[in-house]
Amino acid sequence: MLPIPIICGPTASGKTSLALALAAEYPIEIVSADSRQLVRHLDIGTAKPTAEEQARVPFHLIDVIEPGERYSAFRYIGDASLAIDQILKRGRIPVVVGGTGLYLRALTDGVVEIDQSDMTIRDQLEREMAENGPQAMYERLKQIDPLEAAKIHPHNRVRVIRALEIFHLTGKSKSEITATGGHRKPDYAFEYFCLAPPRAELYETINRRVDRMVGDGLVTEFESLLARGYLERIRRANIIGYNELIDWQEGRWSLDEAVASIKQNTRRYAKRQMTWFRGQTGSTLYETAASIRQKLRLK
Numbered sequence: 371m372l373p374i375p376i377i378c379g380p381t382a383s384g385k386t387s388l389a390l391a392l393a394a395e396y397p398i399e400i401v402s403a404d405s406r407q408l409v410r411h412l413d414i415g416t417a418k419p420t421a422e423e424q425a426r427v428p429f430h431l432i433d434v435i436e437p438g439e440r441y442s443a444f445r446y447i448g449d450a451s452l453a454i455d456q457i458l459k460r461g462r463i464p465v466v467v468g469g470t471g472l473y474l475r476a477l478t479d480g481v482v483e484i485d486q487s488d489m490t491i492r493d494q495l496e497r498e499m500a501e502n503g504p505q506a507m508y509e510r511l512k513q514i515d516p517l518e519a520a521k522i523h524p525h526n527r528v529r530v531i532r533a534l535e536i537f538h539l540t541g542k543s544k545s546e547i548t549a550t551g552g553h554r555k556p557d558y559a560f561e562y563f564c565l566a567p568p569r570a571e572l573y574e575t576i577n578r579r580v581d582r583m584v585g586d587g588l589v590t591e592f593e594s595l596l597a598r599g600y601l602e603r604i605r606r607a608n609i610i611g612y613n614e615l616i617d618w619q620e621g622r623w624s625l626d627e628a629v630a631s632i633k634q635n636t637r638r639y640a641k642r643q644m645t646w647f648r649g650q651t652g653s654t655l656y657e658t659a660a661s662i663r664q665k666l667r668l669k
Contacts, residue, residue: 371559373559374558376560378403378468378565379565379566380643385468388565397462399465408431411595412437414591415610430453437603450466450477454558455557465668471650495531499527505524505525507531508525515545564653567658569641576633611632
């Protein structure tokens with residue numbers, strides 16, 4: 371069996387368009403790896419595939435949770451593995467598409483298996499991170515798990531908190547659990563194909579896409595959700611495109627300023643994503659979708 375392809379890359383790089391083009395030639399189904407598109411109701415600002423696009427090819431892991439609902443990498447690997455199993459049983463080809471590095475790492479490298487039901491320790495660690503700063507928390511992790519700390523940038527708050535949480539929940543370091551086999555391993559082999567357009571081109575695409583979102587009714591969608599009582603849920607979801615509209619709705623800036631901020635924050639998010647993908651072993655970067663299609667084997 372060929373490795374399952376992962377079409378990844380920063381937001382607005384053209385991942386979904388490439389997958390749809392592949393669907394016209396091959397019997398594929400798409401397994402999303404986008405944390406924002408998991409969230410129901412937030413459609414335009416997360417660039418979810420349209421109803422017409424979803425009619426052309428099956429998408430999995432779209433519209434799974436309510437705004438503000440927690441969703442872990444541990445849950446993702448289970449949901450994605452189940453979707454892949456079902457696709458293969460139907461005799462079709464799974465293709466993972468998305469840009470959420472945390473989920474992709476869980477899918478390809480495995481994830482430590484711990485109880486996710488009690489968030490007390492996570493909440494406490496997040497408060498301590500806010501009070502003490504990332505360097506202090508990183509130094510604590512170096513004392514507890516130096517091997518894991520060596521793999522993490524000191525300012526990667528999410529991974530530092532996660533490693534500390536694992537220790538406090540289990541009494542063992544993440545490195546110890548991984549070495550003794552106490553983590554959930556991936557069920558399949560995967561191959562990364564990272565779509566990485568030149569930065570100037572990507573940033574211009576982002577700007578145009580945000581303008582198109584506004585033209586397609588982003589503000590109307592947002593106001594409709596507010597009328598249904600979703601304000602605090604949207605705030606907890608913490609998604610670019612909606613955070614800025616909350617600031618506009620609460621009078622902190624004009625709509626034009628909010629739209630400009632969406633563009634800026636999306637560009638910054640894309641830059642962080644590219645940093646992550648460049649650091650992944652075995653992730654080849656391609657400037658164009660055509661170059662990926664030349665290398666990608668689906669049969």
